[in-house]
Amino acid sequence: MKTVYRMLAIAGAMSLGLSAAQPQEKDKLKVGVIATLSGPPAVLGQQLRNGFTLAVKNLGGTLGGREADVIVADDELKPDVAITKVKALVERDKVELVIGPIFSNILQAIMKPVTDAGVILISPNAGTSNFAGKECNPNFFVTSYQNDQVFAVSGKHAQDSGIKKVFLMAPNYQAGRDALAGFKSAFKGEIADEVYVPLNQLDYAAELSRIAAAKPDAIYVFLPGGMGINFVKQFRQAGLADTVTFLSAFTVDESTLPAQQDAALGFFGGANWAPDLDNPQNKAFVAAYEREFGAVPATYAFQSYDAALLIDSAVRQLHGDLGNKDALRAALMKADFKSLRGNFRFNVNHYPIQDFYLVKVVKRPDGKYQTQIVKKVFENDADPHAKECPMK
Amino acid sequence: MSTALLIVQVLNGLQLGVLLFLIAAGLTLVFGVMNFINLAHGVLYMLGAYLAVTFYAVTGSFLLATVLALLATLAFAVLLELAVFRQLYERDHLDHVIATFGIIIFLNHGVKLVWGPAPLSLPIPDMLSGSVRLADGLLYPWWRLVIIAAGLASAGALHALIAHTRLGMLIRAGASHAAMVSALGVNIRRLFTLVFGLGAMLAGFAGIMIAPILSVEPGMGDTVLILAFVVIVVGGIGSIQGAFVSALVIGLVDTLGRSFSVDILRLVMGPSPARTIGPAIASMLIYLLMACVLYFRPTGLFPATGR
Numbered sequence: 001m002k003t004v005y006r007m008l009a010i011a012g013a014m015s016l017g018l019s020a021a022q023p024q025e026k027d028k029l030k031v032g033v034i035a036t037l038s039g040p041p042a043v044l045g046q047q048l049r050n051g052f053t054l055a056v057k058n059l060g061g062t063l064g065g066r067e068a069d070v071i072v073a074d075d076e077l078k079p080d081v082a083i084t085k086v087k088a089l090v091e092r093d094k095v096e097l098v099i100g101p102i103f104s105n106i107l108q109a110i111m112k113p114v115t116d117a118g119v120i121l122i123s124p125n126a127g128t129s130n131f132a133g134k135e136c137n138p139n140f141f142v143t144s145y146q147n148d149q150v151f152a153v154s155g156k157h158a159q160d161s162g163i164k165k166v167f168l169m170a171p172n173y174q175a176g177r178d179a180l181a182g183f184k185s186a187f188k189g190e191i192a193d194e195v196y197v198p199l200n201q202l203d204y205a206a207e208l209s210r211i212a213a214a215k216p217d218a219i220y221v222f223l224p225g226g227m228g229i230n231f232v233k234q235f236r237q238a239g240l241a242d243t244v245t246f247l248s249a250f251t252v253d254e255s256t257l258p259a260q261q262d263a264a265l266g267f268f269g270g271a272n273w274a275p276d277l278d279n280p281q282n283k284a285f286v287a288a289y290e291r292e293f294g295a296v297p298a299t300y301a302f303q304s305y306d307a308a309l310l311i312d313s314a315v316r317q318l319h320g321d322l323g324n325k326d327a328l329r330a331a332l333m334k335a336d337f338k339s340l341r342g343n344f345r346f347n348v349n350h351y352p353i354q355d356f357y358l359v360k361v362v363k364r365p366d367g368k369y370q371t372q373i374v375k376k377v378f379e380n381d382a383d384p385h386a387k388e389c390p391m392k
Numbered sequence: 393m394s395t396a397l398l399i400v401q402v403l404n405g406l407q408l409g410v411l412l413f414l415i416a417a418g419l420t421l422v423f424g425v426m427n428f429i430n431l432a433h434g435v436l437y438m439l440g441a442y443l444a445v446t447f448y449a450v451t452g453s454f455l456l457a458t459v460l461a462l463l464a465t466l467a468f469a470v471l472l473e474l475a476v477f478r479q480l481y482e483r484d485h486l487d488h489v490i491a492t493f494g495i496i497i498f499l500n501h502g503v504k505l506v507w508g509p510a511p512l513s514l515p516i517p518d519m520l521s522g523s524v525r526l527a528d529g530l531l532y533p534w535w536r537l538v539i540i541a542a543g544l545a546s547a548g549a550l551h552a553l554i555a556h557t558r559l560g561m562l563i564r565a566g567a568s569h570a571a572m573v574s575a576l577g578v579n580i581r582r583l584f585t586l587v588f589g590l591g592a593m594l595a596g597f598a599g600i601m602i603a604p605i606l607s608v609e610p611g612m613g614d615t616v617l618i619l620a621f622v623v624i625v626v627g628g629i630g631s632i633q634g635a636f637v638s639a640l641v642i643g644l645v646d647t648l649g650r651s652f653s654v655d656i657l658r659l660v661m662g663p664s665p666a667r668t669i670g671p672a673i674a675s676m677l678i679y680l681l682m683a684c685v686l687y688f689r690p691t692g693l694f695p696a697t698g699r
Contacts, residue, residue: 040609042509172671196671197650202606202615205404205536206651212530213397229511229607237516237605239523239531259511259607 029066029315029322032089033304034082034100034110037074040226043255044102044300045074048124050293051301052099055308058288063308064315075101079109086110090117096322097122099307102300104128104147104175115139118325120332122311124304127351129178133385136349139325141332143307144299145272146351146383147175151182153270153377154220154247157358158187160377163245165190167216169207171227172196179222179249192216204231208238218245228252229259236263252361254298257369264361264369272352273302273341274359274371282340296370302340313337343380349389353382396527401651402644407536409643410543414598415616416623416635417550418591424567424630424696425587426481429488432472432495433595433620434613440465440596441603441612442503445512454517458600462593469592473585481584496614504610511607514600539601546594547636554632563587567630567696622678626685628692638693642678649674 033052035045049072056068071093075082082101089095090113097120101107107126114121120139127142158166168183168191170176180194192214195207211219219240223231228251235241246267254275257264275286275296285305289297314331315322322328335346347353356378359371419433443464447457472495480491515521516535523531554560565573566583574580599613606612623642627634654670661669685693 038509040509040511040611042504046509194667195654196667198671198675200615202612203408205407206401206647209397209400209404209530210651212400213394226511226607226609229513230605233513233607234533234605237521237523237533237535239533256511259513261513 027066028069029063029320030069030071030093030095031063031311032086032093032095032098032100033070033072034075034086034089034098034106035072036077036102036106037072038076041077041102044125044225044298047255047298047300048100048102048304050289051124051297051304052308054285054289054292054301055305055312057292059308059312062312064312064318064320066315066320071095075103075106075110077103077106079105082106082109083113086113090114090119095119097311099124099304099311101126107131111137111140120325120328122307124307125300129383129385132349132351132383133388134390136389136391138329138350138391141310141346141350142352143310144303144352145354145356146385147178148182148185148385149356149378149381149383150249150270150272151179151222152186153356153358154249154268155183155186156377157268157270158183158218158220158247159189163189163218165192165216165218166247167192167195167211167214167219167244168221169195169197169211169219170222171199171201173199176222180220182249183220200227202226202230204234208234208240211244212238212240216244218247220247220249221251222249224250225256229256232256232260232267233263241266252371254296254370255300257361257371258295260361261369262363265363267361268374269359269361269371270356270377271299271359271371272354272356273299274357274373276370276372277341277357279340279342281338282342285340296368306337306339306341306344309337309339310335347382347386348391349383349386350391351383351386353380355379356381394527396530397651400526400530400532401647403532403536403540404651405644405647406640407540407543407643408647409640410540410547411598411602412616412619412623412643413547413636413639414543414594414601416620416627416639417547417632418594419620420624420627420630420632420635421563421587421591423624425563425570426584428477428481429485429492430477431489431492431617432499433591434615434617435496435499436465436469436592436595436613437599437616438503438608438610438613439468439499440599441514441606441608442507442512442599443596444600444603445514445608446507448514458597461600462596465596466589466593469596470585470589472592473588477588478581478584500610500614507610509610511609513607514603516604535604542597542601546597550594550632559586619678622682624692626682626692628695630696631692631694634692634694634696642681645681646674646678649677653677 033049035048037045056070062068073085075085098114099122102125104126115137122141125144127144127146132146168180170179248269252264252267252269313336317331318327333346335344343355345353355376358374358377360374362372363369415437422428422430440461443461444457447460451457480488520534520538523533526532562578562583623639624635627638653674654666657666657670
């Protein structure tokens with residue numbers, strides 16, 4: 001028993017010693033990155049991590065003038081694992097900001113553990129409607145978009161370009177239903193059919209035959225990751241690409257194109273950015289990313305690069321002192337940095353107000369594939385949920 | 393719902409069916425002959441696909457890549473059998489499940505280390521990349537017809553092997569009376585290795601044939617394994633003939649269910665609930681079928697004789 005007390009006493013003394021040593025300004029700024037780095041979606045998590053580390057490298061290993069210590073964790077796309085990992089980041093590593101995640105279900109899991117601890121959470125990808133609306137959170141910022149905005153891009157384009165009959169398809173879960181609802185909010189023409197497939201279906205032979213039989217002008221699909229890779233290849237193989245316009249959300253981008261290749265050429269998507277977006281900071285970013293990682297960056301990479309620039313700007317405004325959380329939130333809210341997408345400011349719900357583009361898959365002269373901007377579809381677009389957010 | 397669409401969907405169902413047969417055949421053989429549950433069977437399907445991608449990149453010829461990938465899968469399977477599975481035949485089924493599940497995790501990660509986590513793709517051979525026109529506006533890809541033909545040919549060859557050769561006779565004998573076959577002087581260990589290699593090659597072949605249609609990625613064998621188990625349970629464990637019939641039935645039920653469930657439900661309810669309930673029922677159909685078969689014929693549709 002005595003030894004137990006002694007150990008407790010030592011442990012107590014140690015923790016006292018630690019906390020006494022802690023609030024030194026100007027020491028390293030600890031930042032946690034949580035992303036999916038295992039399993040098939042690891043490609044997306046790697047883009048997120050690479051974008052962030054590239055930004056820190058370009059800033060000379062600092063964020064806002066303080067030396068940066070970036071700690072990367074893998075959520076394994078499992079909410080329970082994600083909670084354990086962010087708790088370790090927040091409680092053990094004492095990070096001041098957390099950047100991540102890729103997937104919405106992970107965001108739902110880590111939101112409370114991070115923000116309740118008074119730590120700022122910046123999402124460079126997942127942007128669900130609940131946190132944009134009623135459950136908006138003062139410690140939560142988004143540098144990507146709210147999903148509905150991307151869904152509406154294809155719908156608006158179909159409406160404007162005189163497409164009359166569209167066949168819709170998405171996986172049978174909440175985001176899939178949101179994706180089709182988002183499209184229909186902007187498209188008033190005829191819907192040939194609406195098909196929901198099981199999540200992670202691989203072979204679309206039956207659905208492709210239905211599409212061929214329905215003879216639509218266009219199809220609109222939301223099939224992220226591996227689903228999209230398979231569907232795009234099979235759509236092309238079925239000979240439908242010659243007669244049916246391919247509209248999509250999160251189905252063809254730089255993370256899936258290395259596998260889709262020629263099969264995706266000429267297919268459309270909606271996005272807030274593309275590698276060819278014409279501004280000097282973006283050109284430098286794309287060139288640096290390709291040199292460093294040998295791959296074309298996708299939105300995941302650019303949005304986390306922007307997250308790093310956002311942190312840099314806020315820490316700089318506060319001269320490195322992040323003790324006052326109100327001041328930190330206000331500094332972040334100013335978004336005083338040159339976003340790679342150009343136009344960028346935060347709405348009251350801490351989601352961006354930005355432009356959205358119709359993008360198209362092209363093959364570059366060097367043989368790599370990327371999306372390219374066709375036209376601007378929405379300008380200074382705010383998500384529809386911001387009005388439900390109680391923050392002012 | 394036109395006749396042309398129905399025909400196309402039947403073809404789609406057949407294509408899924410023969411693919412499932414190629415995978416299930418090895419599974420049911422191994423289960424039937426050695427009484428061994430091999431969860432890692434799906435991994436061999438994945439390996440076939442990966443090896444084909446690699447050999448295609450090296451040789452530039454689909455045919456050559458197929459042959460090399462088949463041989464490499466066979467070699468790997470024999471190695472796996474000698475190194476790991478051989479130690480497990482005497483143990484009970486729980487040990488089989490745990491050990492082969494470990495192999496799945498090990499090889500899924502191994503594949504990721506060797507080939508990276510990003511999905512890879514294998515192009516369709518140029519000659520076979522077009523589509524055939526079945527009716528006005530209804531095209532059917534040549535490659536899927538090739539899969540059906542190759543699957544049926546493999547099934548025929550397998551049937552000939554099992555029913556009409558000395559090796560097939562030993563396999564059948566080994567399935568019902570392994571100890572007796574061994575007592576008659578047949579090297580049963582070598583027979584087991586051979587059966588295992590044969591099953592692995594069939595799974596690898598399925599992986600190669602599907603690689604141009606699906607993305608080749610770590611874990612691609614896991615989903616297909618569950619379907620293969622449904623096939624052998626419905627068909628009767630250990631029966632090649634049963635696996636063949638049940639693979640085609642499952643392929644057709646799944647495909648036709650997915651295609652027409654919403655349309656059929658629309659006859660009795662509004663379009664909106666039909667769209668919600670249809671896909672849910674469609675994805676349950678094959679499991680309902682399995683439950684019915686298990687209830688009425690617990691040994692499957694074509695139980696292997698002598699078990």
